[in-house]
Amino acid sequence: MNDIESAGGAQQGIDAPALYLNRELSLLAFQERVLAQATRPETPLLARVRFLSISVTNLDEFFEVRVASLREQAVYGVGVPGPDGRTARQTLAEVAPRANALVQRQYAIFNDELRPALAAEGIFVRQRHEWTERQQAWATRYFADEVAPILTPTALDPAHPFPNVVNKRLNFIVRLSGRDALGREGQLAVVTVPSVLPRLFSMPADPEAGAGDSADFVLLSSIIHHNIEALFGGLTVASCHQFRVTRNSDLWVDEEEVDDLLNAIAGELSRRQYGEAMRLEVDVTCPDDIAAYLLDQLSLRTSDLYRVQGPVNLHRIAALCDEVDRPDLKYPPFAPARPTGLGIDADIFARLDQGDILLHHPFESFAPVQELLSRAAADPQVLAIRMTLYRTGADSPVAAALVDAARAGKEVTVVVELRARFDEAANISWANRLKEVGANVVYGMVGFKTHAKLLLVVRRQAGGLKRYIHVGTGNYHARTARLYTDFGLMSSNPQLGKEVHDLFMQLTSFGDTSDAKDVIAAPLSLRASLLASIEGEQHAAERGQPSWIRAKLNSLNDPEIIAALYRASQAGVPIHLVVRGICALRPGVPGVSETIEVRSIVGRFLEHTRIYAFCDNGRERVMISSADWMPRNLSRRVEAAVVLRSPALAKRVLDEGILSYLRDGVDAWQLLSDGTYVPAHGEGPSTQLALLQQLCGFGEPSC
Numbered sequence: 001m002n003d004i005e006s007a008g009g010a011q012q013g014i015d016a017p018a019l020y021l022n023r024e025l026s027l028l029a030f031q032e033r034v035l036a037q038a039t040r041p042e043t044p045l046l047a048r049v050r051f052l053s054i055s056v057t058n059l060d061e062f063f064e065v066r067v068a069s070l071r072e073q074a075v076y077g078v079g080v081p082g083p084d085g086r087t088a089r090q091t092l093a094e095v096a097p098r099a100n101a102l103v104q105r106q107y108a109i110f111n112d113e114l115r116p117a118l119a120a121e122g123i124f125v126r127q128r129h130e131w132t133e134r135q136q137a138w139a140t141r142y143f144a145d146e147v148a149p150i151l152t153p154t155a156l157d158p159a160h161p162f163p164n165v166v167n168k169r170l171n172f173i174v175r176l177s178g179r180d181a182l183g184r185e186g187q188l189a190v191v192t193v194p195s196v197l198p199r200l201f202s203m204p205a206d207p208e209a210g211a212g213d214s215a216d217f218v219l220l221s222s223i224i225h226h227n228i229e230a231l232f233g234g235l236t237v238a239s240c241h242q243f244r245v246t247r248n249s250d251l252w253v254d255e256e257e258v259d260d261l262l263n264a265i266a267g268e269l270s271r272r273q274y275g276e277a278m279r280l281e282v283d284v285t286c287p288d289d290i291a292a293y294l295l296d297q298l299s300l301r302t303s304d305l306y307r308v309q310g311p312v313n314l315h316r317i318a319a320l321c322d323e324v325d326r327p328d329l330k331y332p333p334f335a336p337a338r339p340t341g342l343g344i345d346a347d348i349f350a351r352l353d354q355g356d357i358l359l360h361h362p363f364e365s366f367a368p369v370q371e372l373l374s375r376a377a378a379d380p381q382v383l384a385i386r387m388t389l390y391r392t393g394a395d396s397p398v399a400a401a402l403v404d405a406a407r408a409g410k411e412v413t414v415v416v417e418l419r420a421r422f423d424e425a426a427n428i429s430w431a432n433r434l435k436e437v438g439a440n441v442v443y444g445m446v447g448f449k450t451h452a453k454l455l456l457v458v459r460r461q462a463g464g465l466k467r468y469i470h471v472g473t474g475n476y477h478a479r480t481a482r483l484y485t486d487f488g489l490m491s492s493n494p495q496l497g498k499e500v501h502d503l504f505m506q507l508t509s510f511g512d513t514s515d516a517k518d519v520i521a522a523p524l525s526l527r528a529s530l531l532a533s534i535e536g537e538q539h540a541a542e543r544g545q546p547s548w549i550r551a552k553l554n555s556l557n558d559p560e561i562i563a564a565l566y567r568a569s570q571a572g573v574p575i576h577l578v579v580r581g582i583c584a585l586r587p588g589v590p591g592v593s594e595t596i597e598v599r600s601i602v603g604r605f606l607e608h609t610r611i612y613a614f615c616d617n618g619r620e621r622v623m624i625s626s627a628d629w630m631p632r633n634l635s636r637r638v639e640a641a642v643v644l645r646s647p648a649l650a651k652r653v654l655d656e657g658i659l660s661y662l663r664d665g666v667d668a669w670q671l672l673s674d675g676t677y678v679p680a681h682g683e684g685p686s687t688q689l690a691l692l693q694q695l696c697g698f699g700e701p702s703c
Helices: 001-007 009-015 024-041 043-074 089-119 133-150 220-224 261-274 288-298 315-321 346-354 367-378 397-405 424-436 494-508 526-542 560-571 629-636 647-662 687-696
Strands: 152-155 171-177 190-194 199-205 215-219 236-247 277-283 305-308 358-360 380-391 411-416 441-442 456-459 464-472 485-493 519-522 549-553 576-579 596-601 610-614 623-626 638-643 668-673 677-679
Touching: 001 236, 009 190, 024 043, 024 089, 024 261, 024 623, 043 236, 043 277, 089 305, 089 315, 089 610, 133 220, 133 424, 171 397, 171 441, 199 220, 199 315, 199 424, 215 220, 220 236, 236 288, 236 677, 277 288, 288 411, 288 647, 305 315, 346 367, 346 687, 358 397, 358 647, 367 380, 367 464, 367 485, 380 397, 380 494, 397 411, 411 424, 424 441, 441 494, 441 677, 464 494, 464 668, 494 638, 519 526, 519 610, 519 647, 526 549, 526 560, 526 610, 526 629, 526 638, 549 677, 576 647, 596 647, 610 668, 623 647, 629 638
Parallel strands: 277 305, 380 411, 411 441, 549 576, 576 596
Antiparallel strands: 152 190, 171 190, 171 236, 199 215, 236 277, 358 485, 380 456, 456 464, 464 485, 519 638, 549 610, 596 668, 610 623, 623 638, 668 677
16 A cells, blocks of 8 residues: 555544645646647747747746745744655755756657657758858857957956856856966956846857848857857867856845835845856866866855756847747737727726626737726826736836826825735836836735735715726736736625725735635635535535535645545545646545546646636535635735636636636646546547637637
8 A cells, every 4th residue: 555545544544644746746747747838749949949948937036036935944944844754855855856857858859859840841950060151250249349349258266256146147158278367377268148148049040141041049158158168268169068057046034023014025125136156057068177166166066066968048049039939839829809899999887887898818809907907097087006916027018007107196006016026127217117106015014915906096976976997817927928827807796896905904914804705815714615605515514515616726735725625525525726837736535635636737828817616505606816725925915816706707716717718628737646647538629729719719700
């Protein structure tokens, strides 16, 4: 009997570590599923290139955040074993070989599958040994004119210590021989490559041909490597090798000890580029002694070394997707639909007075949300706007509309989350701009990130003041609304408006939302509400009554929620979960989770929707939310879930958001009890493609 089987059976066994999958290993499994998209022949070729790049950047973030956190726990002996029983040190030991295998797979796919496939389409990513004599001459001229003036080589000697190389920046370590004009003997030098230089160039196939000649592509690293000796006059380059360092990029600010959170975080941003080293990447030809030297300078171990068969900045290859004008090698474009009765010139306030609007992105347009804001900014009857901003982008039309509203004299209150990872700089910029025009800018509650997606507009009408709201599962970000699947509810329902108002009061001042019925917030009551709903289904099954649980999430690793799901499964509740990324629950364990099925969808769009649905004695309680079922979301963040009281809207969310994905036989993966994922069997087509066809008439001229 294995550990999983022995942990099953009795209800008291649901806390056994063997019943919980490791969070970090589960996250790596998700990156493996993303990378698998780069190998699918039915995926357009340039989209396959982009999936490869996404898997590389995702793995970078994994080291910057997750490995960094584990390393700190292991070094300082803090933290306790996770639900799976592993300590931070044990997890790191398992992560290293799994991550290294993933990196080797990335390069194998690029070298053995994508480069040949691109070449077959006339798109060449030329390596140095493939250049013609004319291309070599072009590269030499380009290097001398555009690259060399920006580079500053650093000799490594007592007067020039090893440089503090920037996070994820391209570098070269060069071994030199001979003596320079001052008689100094060459040894080692480092060349750091500034980010101001583009990493991918079009290289003329025949530099002396006319303007109409076709172009090949070459990486900046190849141009520099080809011309590296020009940087060291009088010396001979014995060897030259790329390297890249991934550093700890998480920010830490003690909110209770700072007077101004914005200034404190702004001050920390510059340090992110120079955090503690987590990983060293070198090209596969780098000699052992040089690799050991780099590891020593960065205080890294041999297990932190990743040798790669190609450019260390492989994610830069994604630039091909924008540089190559080949629509036949990309996903076909589509135009998101607009809800019936809500054309571009429609009175959005009058339309919301008639009833709620449900938006399903990216199949339906995000424009109505932007229009609600822009029209509220210009409408003299609008008195106040309140909004949360988590991720919105540097050129956000949403934030720009808030600026316009403040300039127009509206009472604008914006809860800006300054700690939205890797979006801190953009959020700080918008916070400053909003304050400059008189908006009331706050940063949520001390100790809690504000992750809820909320918008409230207060408008004067004939019968008095009226509230209009939007509650969503995704960020107020126009670009990601074209790339992520999300739901948003727009409404003028008085009860919803009051509860959103109360939640804003709690965010900006003091308040209590514990008695809310339709807008349920974390960290106050969402966890308790979810546990009560799961327990309700358990009791219904024990009484022989109909029961079921269905949920769609980005991540599931909250031990208390998982234990409740195990108990419900033991009672016989059918549980269907669509979990895109991390899942610590083991489905299909005898006596514990036999009635639980877990699927993951990886397709053209990033699955981002959070939906909770319960049988609820046949009433079908359905919610959309900003919160995953993770400890951070339910206990350490401000989140919001809204109950869909309209049976028609609840049915639509359930059908489009969960049931259709349970039939998907193209983009779905099934989680097995041993933690592995296999392609899932289903009688349906790709759900994402089906929704494109269903909601926006994908491929039809009217769309």
